[in-house]
Amino acid sequence: MMIRFLIGFFVFSLFLGFSAQLAQAAMMTNPHYTIENQDINILPFQTIPTKTPTQPPFMPPPLATGENYTVETNQPEGLSFSISEELIDLGKLTATNPVIRKTSLTTKSAYGYRIEATEDHPLLLDTKTAIPDTTCDNGSCSELTDALWTDTLTYGFGYHTSAMADDSFKQFTDVSKNESLQTIIQAGNTINKQTDVTYKVTISRTQQAGAYHNVVTYILTPNY
Numbered sequence: 001m002m003i004r005f006l007i008g009f010f011v012f013s014l015f016l017g018f019s020a021q022l023a024q025a026a027m028m029t030n031p032h033y034t035i036e037n038q039d040i041n042i043l044p045f046q047t048i049p050t051k052t053p054t055q056p057p058f059m060p061p062p063l064a065t066g067e068n069y070t071v072e073t074n075q076p077e078g079l080s081f082s083i084s085e086e087l088i089d090l091g092k093l094t095a096t097n098p099v100i101r102k103t104s105l106t107t108k109s110a111y112g113y114r115i116e117a118t119e120d121h122p123l124l125l126d127t128k129t130a131i132p133d134t135t136c137d138n139g140s141c142s143e144l145t146d147a148l149w150t151d152t153l154t155y156g157f158g159y160h161t162s163a164m165a166d167d168s169f170k171q172f173t174d175v176s177k178n179e180s181l182q183t184i185i186q187a188g189n190t191i192n193k194q195t196d197v198t199y200k201v202t203i204s205r206t207q208q209a210g211a212y213h214n215v216v217t218y219i220l221t222p223n224y
Contacts, residue, residue, distance in 0.1 A: 078110030081220045095205040096152045105195045112223040115185040119172040123157050123212040131203060131212055133171035134158035143173040143182050160198040169200060172216060
C-alpha cells in the first residue's frame with residue numbers, strides 16, 4: 001500500500017507542474033521484493049476542451065384567450081372567464097329610489113383563482129359632478145370593508161357579492177385615487193362557476209340630472 005501511494009503521489013506532483021520529461025524510477029530492493037529500474041514516459045498536460053452550454057430555444061408561454069381577456073397559463077384549455085353583460089344601463093335615476101343591476105361572472109379553472117375588481121373613477125357626469133361611492137348606512141363601508149346598506153336616504157354607488165352578508169355592500173377600489181386592487185371573489189378549482197355581482201345606486205334630490213358613467217374592470221388570476 002505504501003508503494004502504490006508513493007507512485008501515485010509522484011505522478012500527481014509532476015502533473016501539477018505541467019512538465020514534459022523522461023523520469024527515471026529508482027531501484028528499490030530488500031530481502032522480500034525487488035522493483036526493477038525502467039523509464040517512465042510522462043506526457044505533457046493537455047486540457048480537455050469544454051463544450052459551451054447551449055440555451056434551449058425560446059418557447060412562448062401558452063395563452064388562454066377569450067372574447068375579452070388573455071391569460072398566460074400552463075393549461076390554456078383549463079381556464080376560461082366570461083361576463084354576462086359588458087354594458088350596464090342604470091336607466092333613469094330618481095331621488096331615494098335605489099336602482100339595482102346584476103352581472104354574472106362565469107369561471108372555469110383547473111386551479112384555484114381570485115378575481116379582483118376596480119373602477120376607473122366614481123360615476124361621473126363631468127369632471128366636477130359625481131355620484132360618490134357609498135359609505136353605507138353607518139358610514140363604515142369602503143373598498144376594504146362591507147356594511148349594511150338599506151336606508152334609502154344613504155346615497156352613492158356600491159356593489160354586493162354572495163361572499164358578503166345580505167344587504168351588505170362595498171365600494172370598488174378607485175384607480176383615480178391610486179387605491180390598491182382588492183379581491184372580490186376567491187375560489188378553488190371549478191367548472192362553470194357563476195358568481196353574481198350586484199350594483200346599487202341611490203341619489204339625493206339635489207343630484208344633478210344627466211348621463212353618469214364609469215368603467216369597472218375585473219381581473220382573474222389563477223393560483224398556479
